[in-house]
Amino acid sequence: MRVIPLSETSADMVDLVGGKAAGLGELIRGGERVPPGFCVTTEAYRSGVIPQAEIVYAYERLGGGPVAVRSSATAEDLPDASFAGQQDTVLDVTGTAELIAAIEKCWDSLHDARAAAYRDAHHIDHDAVRMAVVVQRMVAAEVSGVLFTANPVTGCRTEMMVDAAPGPGTAVVDGGAVVDHYILDGSDQDGTGCLATAQLAELRGAGERLQRHFGCPQDVEWAIDEGGTVWLLQSRPITTLFPLPPDTDKPLPRVYLEFGHVQGMLQPVTPMGMSTLKSLVAAMLAALGIRAEIVGIGGRLYGDLTDLARSRSARRRLVKLMAVDFGPRAQAVMQQVLADPRFAPSKDRPERRRGADGASLRTAVRLVVGVVRALARPDAARTRMFDAIERLKLRSAAPDGLRTAVERLRFVQAQESASSPDDIVSPIVAGMLAAALPAHLLKGVAREDEIHAVLRGMPYNVTIEMDLALWRLAERAGDHRQLLLHTPPDELAARYRQGTLPDIGLAAFLDTYGHRCAAEVDLGVPRWDEDPAPVFTMIANYLRVTDPEQAPDRRFARAAATAEATLHQLVARARRRRPVRGRLAGFLLRRARALTGLREAGKFAGLYRLREMRRQLLSVGVDLTSTKLLDQPGDIMFLTLDEVRDAVHQNVDHRQTVASRRAIHQRELRRRTVPVALLSDGTDLEAIQPTLAAADGALTGVGAAAGRATGPARVVHDPATAHIEPGDVLVTATTDPGWTPLFLTAAALVTETGAVMAHGPTVAREYGIPAVICVPDATRKISTGQIITVDAATGTVTIH
Incomplete structure (x- = not known):
């Protein structure tokens, strides 16, 4: 079928008629008023020859006259990719010659630069996309526009939004005219502007029907003709909405x-x-x-x-x-x-939960006692903590006797309910309190950036120690500099696993830190000892450091020295002006330097348990793959433990569930x-x-690590593939410990989210690089290569 009426298309025909035509067919089937038309299918596109006779016949049956010719690609009007405006539409086409030319224009637009870039951004295979074309009778629009059945700006599902303007809908969707804007929240709407009250009510009714029919919020194009009739020209999912809470x-x-x-x-x-x-x-x-x-x-x-x-x-x-x-x-x-x-x-x-309340009280008392002990004797607290971590590491290892999927699953379930010992929790809480309280005690005496300076170069931080260990590894690997700099990380990782890579000390590093990775708290993410490619990326970034003064170990040492000097000056000033508060603040700041670095240790310890759980689940995945209940072992990470139990005990096939969840996961990754x-x-x-508008156009956030730095921006979405030059300003949505090796060569850090005491800012302070966090849309407003200034004192990022 190379040409078919729109009335014969439906949602299950996307491969033949494309997304737009399939959506229009559903509107017709649902009884909505849609301009009549036909579709030139993807079969015609595959052959590369326009079926002129069939098109002329369909056009004549339509009655001739002006028509709209619109692209309808197979990757269009999808749940996560609208392709709005990415491919061509030609309006007011009259006559067969103009019609054939317009169809060719739509075909050609499938591979123009903007459509190709859009597909790249959405990871859509260019070769798998085909183009169909919709031809519809033109509506002589007196007014037209767009209806969103949920508010696309705020995400509110109880509001609809309408943009309307006199004339054809291109004035609205192309952004080329002043439009009337309406929010429909269920109350009576005043018919001001180009739409009357009754017309707004009719549009809202159509929106409610379409949302029920398609099962999700819709982006609807419409037109009202001179007789007041409402025509629906398109309905597709709103692709930008964040999902609803359960x-x-x-x-x-x-x-x-x-x-x-x-x-x-x-x-x-x-x-x-x-x-x-x-x-x-x-x-x-x-x-x-x-x-x-x-x-x-x-x-x-x-x-x-x-x-x-x-x-x-x-x-x-x-x-x-x-x-x-x-x-x-x-x-x-x-x-x-x-x-x-x-x-x-x-x-x-208050609920009557005497047993639970008693347990909570006992837990609170233990925590308070532990915090007091840690503040009184921080060295002893650290010793107890690292002993507890070593015991937890040993307990996390699976026993040798695990052989069956049932045994492995039982081990994973037992590990899931394990908790961290008090000797790990108490010093962390003590360090957090010691770091947070001085700011309140020293109001009017010390600036916030001075207190941040005291928290730089913090000792006893396992993440800092990891980053510096990787730096030392890179230093020792100098003889293999060209190999490590110019070989793709995936290839280096493959050679390491095959045993054909020169020994650079990576095995020892992974023995200590291989249970880590970016997004490491997600059990479904591979650890570095499974896939060391991200580690090779970071080594290459370290090898680009050629200035000895920018060496990370020297920068860290300078930050620590500055912190100690600032602490001494700050305490002396505070004790002169407020003797009691000054003494207490000095005590807490010294304890902060002794304990706050331990903050990363609790998570570090818990990751041993996650790694072993992951190993055992992947082994279960191997068994389920061999029995054709999964397609590959890693698919098990797209199931829940209850679903794995059903597969193991009842042979439940979850492959369809996994495929659906993988698709959603890939969409959300974007x-x-x-x-x-x-x-x-x-x-x-x-x-x-x-x-609030920032002064002089600067982006406003919150200063989280003292200092001021200017350099070229480097916008990074994935640390595993990040190329960082010394002096770059790292701009990203957020960071976790798996990102921190990048900090060693960065001049500053800018993030869209975070807290002053979160992982990223904490490590930035300890390295002595300025950080501004909570800068809305930083990764979109800043482009790689732009020269920017990060000023933690003012909490601003200025683009030069």
Whole structure:
């Protein structure tokens, strides 16, 4: 079939008629008013010859006259790729000669530069895409526009948005005219501008029908002719919306705070990793006195803080608690929530949980005692901590006797419920308190950047030690510099596994740090000892450092010396002006230098357990692959433990489930921004906050590591492939410890999320490089190569 009527197309014919025609066919089948037309299918495109006779026949049956000719590629109007404006549309085409030329123009647009770039950005195979073409009778539009069945700016699913302008719809979609803008929230709409009240109501009704029919929010093009008839010209999914929170039977609205950035990751978590990460975050929150239900939204971790926001007792401390680890963006949205009358405090109704309350009290008492001990004798606390980590490492190893999938699964389930010993938790909490309290004690005496300076060059940090160990490895590998600099990392990793790579000391490094990686808290992500390619990328970046003064070990030593000198000056000044507070602040700052570096150790220890769980699950995956229940062992990471249990015990085939989840995961991997807070109706709370303009066009964030630096920007989305030159300013959405080797050669750090005490800023301070965090859309507003200045004192990033 090379030419078929639109009325015969449907959603299951995308490969033949493309996304646009398939969507129009569904509209017709649903009884909507659509201009009649036909589709020149992909079979004609494959042959490369326009079927002129069939097209002329279909055009004449349509009655001739002016028609709209529009592209309808197979990769178009998809759930995660709209291709809006990427391929050609030709309007007011009259006559067969013009029609044939317009169809050829649409065919050619499939491979023009803008469409190819769009496919590259969405990882769509160029060779797999085919072009169909839609031909429809032109509507003589008196007014036209676009209807979104959910608010595309805020994400709110209870609002629709309409943009309208007199004349054809190109005035709206091309951005070439002033449009009338309407928000439809279910209340009566005033018919101002080019649309009457009844027309707005008719559009809202159409939107409700289409959303029900397609099962997701829609982007709808429409036109109203001179007789007042509404025609639907297109309906496709809104591709930019962040997924909704899961359904709940709790009172609405709910507010959800994103927790992934606390662990330095905004990429989606695999289904297998989600359950483990939920437990980890819940334990972290419990240590801060926060009880919250942890849910997955779009593969990211969110906490339901609604009950805390509505609690008279909890809401008083909620904003302050956000400052500990969640950062200024979280603080701002939480203040916004507390001011919202829908989250007004209600009478607290404590649950009767005597056993749980008693256990919580005992845990709290143990924690307080442990913190006091650590502050009193930090050296002894460190010794106890590292002894506990070594014991945990040994306990994490699987016993030799595991042979069957059932035994391995039982081991994984036991590891999932394990908790961190008090000797690991207490020194970390003590260090965090010691670092956070001096800022309050020294108000009016010390500047914030001075206190940050004291926290530079921090000892006893396992992540810093890892980065410096990798630097020493790179120094020793100088004889193989050309090989390591000019061979692709994947090839180097393959040669290492084959045993054909010169010995550069990598085996010893991986023996100590191979259980780490970027996004390491996700059980579904390969560790460095599985895939060392990212390590070779970092080694190459280190080998580009040629200035001895920029050597990371020297920079770290300078940062430590500056910190000690600043501490001495600060304490002396504080004791002169406020003797009691000065002594207490001096004590805490010294304890901070003794304990705050331990913050990374708790996570470092927990990763031993995750690595062993991953190893055993992959072995189970091998068994399930051999029995044709999975296609490959790694697919097991797209299942839950319960689903793996069903596969192991009941031979349940999960291959279709895995394929669906992989596709969603790949789509979410391409998402560059994640809402810091959501309402249950999908509203992105930051999107409805008033924005403040920065002075002189600078981007505004929060200074998190003291200093000022200017250099070329290097926008990085994946540390495994990052090419960093010495002096580059690293610009990224967020960071975790797997990113920190890049800091050794960077001049400064800029992130879109984070907290002052989060991993990235902490390590930046310890290396002595300035950092500005929470800069909205930094990775989009800054381009690689632009010269930028990062000023932590003012919390700004200036593009020159």
